[in-house]
Amino acid sequence: MKTLTSRQIKDLRIIARFTQVWCVGHDHTGQQPLQLPGNLKPVELCPNCSTFMKYAVDRRVHCPIEAEKPSCKHCRIHCYAPAERELVKRIMAWSGRRMILRGRLDYLWHYFF
Numbered sequence: 001m002k003t004l005t006s007r008q009i010k011d012l013r014i015i016a017r018f019t020q021v022w023c024v025g026h027d028h029t030g031q032q033p034l035q036l037p038g039n040l041k042p043v044e045l046c047p048n049c050s051t052f053m054k055y056a057v058d059r060r061v062h063c064p065i066e067a068e069k070p071s072c073k074h075c076r077i078h079c080y081a082p083a084e085r086e087l088v089k090r091i092m093a094w095s096g097r098r099m100i101l102r103g104r105l106d107y108l109w110h111y112f113f
């Protein structure tokens, strides 16, 4: 696998965190550690969320316009397929709200899709 940029690693860490909050918060079961690229710590996710997370990793790692990318939110191509895009919006909004309630503002930045 090619080396990831620091921005890719940062984005992957954020989406992994949001997806984990979503997964636990929705009482999903059967979580298993999912390995992430770029020396990131594995994330504990249920099978469904793991499938989504792998998709998100794949999209982010293979971003075709990495060099010009401001952030996924402002991307001009939005590489996600409609179903995954809808899901990531729900995950980011739901987990974002939950993190605000818990005072985890450090995760929020400007990362909403």
Ligand SMILES: [Zn+2]
Residues within 6 Å of the ligand: 022, 023, 024, 028, 029, 045, 046, 047, 048, 049, 050
């Ligand atoms: Zn889950």
